[in-house]
Amino acid sequence: MLLREDGKARLIAGGTDLTLEIRDHTNKFEVLVDVSRIPGLDRIHSDGYRIHLGPLVTMTQVEESRLLKEHAAALWEACSWVGGPQIRNRATLAGNIVSAQPAADGAIALVALNARLKVLGVKGERELMLSDSYIGVGRSAIDASREMIIGIEFEVQHQGEASAFRRxxxxxxxxxPQLNCAVWIASSAGYCTNARIAVGPVATMPFRARQAEGYLIGKPLTDETISACAAAVEEEVQPRDSVLRGSGLYRKEMAEVLARETLKLAISRLEGSLV
Amino acid sequence: MKQIRLQINEAWRTGWANPGQTLLDFLRNELNCTEVKQGCGKGDCGACTVMMNGVSIDSCLTLALQAEGAKILTAKGLGTKDNPHPLQEAFVEKGAFQCGFCTPGMIISAKALLDKTPKPNRDEIRRGLSGNICRCTGYKKIEEAVTSASERSSEQCDDRELKD
Incomplete structure (x- = not known):
């Protein structure tokens, strides 16, 4: 690791965000450390318990991974929405996390999948939950001038579990995205046993609709409970008025629709593995 | 400044690059590859699309130094006037351009698409070209050209298989 520049250096991989910061002079870097060609950091693999993604895994790799399509449909769908093919070929999932945007499609899906990050810094290795890595809009607890994500991990999908993403x-x-939503759901005999619902961009960081989740857990997965859960999502989110994305009021109402659709999509994927 | 070496359309080239310089700027101004166009400069329009090591990228969002040693393909490397690539022929035949500014990027994205999906359907073509904008609104003919080229390339492959 060449991070002995004491905060003056910045890691760069895909560079799809960073190149713009350099161009627009919104950020000044004295030293850039390019990690994009280090071999072996772009692996996607499963050890049977957890799925591990290397820090250089690109959006395109996620989109083309059969393992992720099967075990993390939400992530697979989310990454296929990022930019166009050229951007997906370069942009990394780790960059999506470090850029810390509350709207980041990939990160929203990873929050619903309860992803954990492995981070290597000058002081050694540490682990943190992805949801704890946000400290503000565009601000990550991972300091890319001193630390590097070396792995993104989440549990494999078990019987009776499914996930989905819509935007x-x-x-x-x-x-x-004007709004995006990722759902992870666990079920047994038609009842919801656990759920995670992530919504963006409705707060300074990817938002977990915990009240809606709490409502759904223990309930049968019927149209009524799904609708009530989606209504609870609308209740909880506080999107801002945005020139880019639409008014807060509109997006708040649409959060209910999007949450309902995403829940239904996730549940439709359960059925195959249920019965 | 650092001197870098990279392969452009199968020929090794050397040039001086600045640390913050984009690959786009380096290709156009240092190596005179003016077939790579600068549109928005921020990854929205796809005019600057090139293939780097086999995948399409926006050269405006990649730093020149990150391309050291890489294999770059630009529209110029696809074929010549006497020996055009099936995509180039199809673009001409179908009239898939008006002002032509988006064409070099469009054609590289189409090439990247056909490399992965030799027989794309309409939706796949649209998705494959979704990172490229044409402001003359010639999308329909571009779509037709890609379809036509995909049929042409597969015919060529069939011929080759027959000969083998």
Whole structure:
């Protein structure tokens, strides 16, 4: 690790965000450390318990991974929405996390999957939950001038579990999300036993709709409970008025629709593994 | 400044790059590859699309120094006037451009698509070209050209298989 520049250096991988910061002079870097060509850091694999993603895994790799399609459909769907093919070929999932945008599609899905990060710094290795890595809009607890994500991990999908991701945007491609939602759900005999619902961008960081989750857990997965759960999501979220994304009021109402659709999509995936 | 070496359309080239310089700027201004176009400069329009080590990228979002040693393919490397690539032929035949500014990027994205999906359907073509904008709104003919080229390339492959 060449991070002895004491905070003056910055890691760069795909560079799809960073190159713009350099161009627009919104951020000044004295030294850039390019990690994009270090071999072996772009692996996606499962040890049977957890799925491990290396820090250089790109959006395209996620999109093309059969393992992730099967075990983390939410992530697979989310990454296929990021930018266009050229951007997905370069942009890394780890960059999506460190850029710390509350709208980041990949990160929203990873929050619903309860992902954990392995981070290597000057002082050694540490682990933290992805949801704890946010300290503000565009601000990550991971300091890319001193630390590097070396792994993204989450549990494999077990029997009776499923996930899904949906987003609302003005165009089908190359558009930032007005709203996005990822759901992970566990069930047994038609009842919800556990759920995680992540929504963006409705707060300074990816938002967990914990009241809606609490409502759904223990309930049968019927149209009524799903609708009530989606209504609880609307209740909880506080999107801002945004020139780019639409008014807060509109997006709050649409959060209910999006949450309902995402829940239904996730539940439709349960059925195969249920019975 | 650092001197870097990279392969452009199968020829090794050397040039001086600044640390913050984009690959786009380096290709155009240092190596005179003006077939790579600068549009928005921020990854929205795809005019600057090139293939780097086999995948399509926005050269405006990649630093020149990150491309050291890489294999770059630009629209110029696809074919020549006497020996055009099936995509180039199809673009001409279908009239898939008006002003032509988006074409070099469009054609590289189409090439990247056909490399992965030799027989794309309409939705796959649209998705494959979703990172490229044409402001003359010629999308329909571009779509037709890609379809036509995919049929042409597979015919060529069939011929080759027959000969083998």
């Amino acid at each position: 609302m945007a003005q165009r089908k491609a190359m558009a930032l």
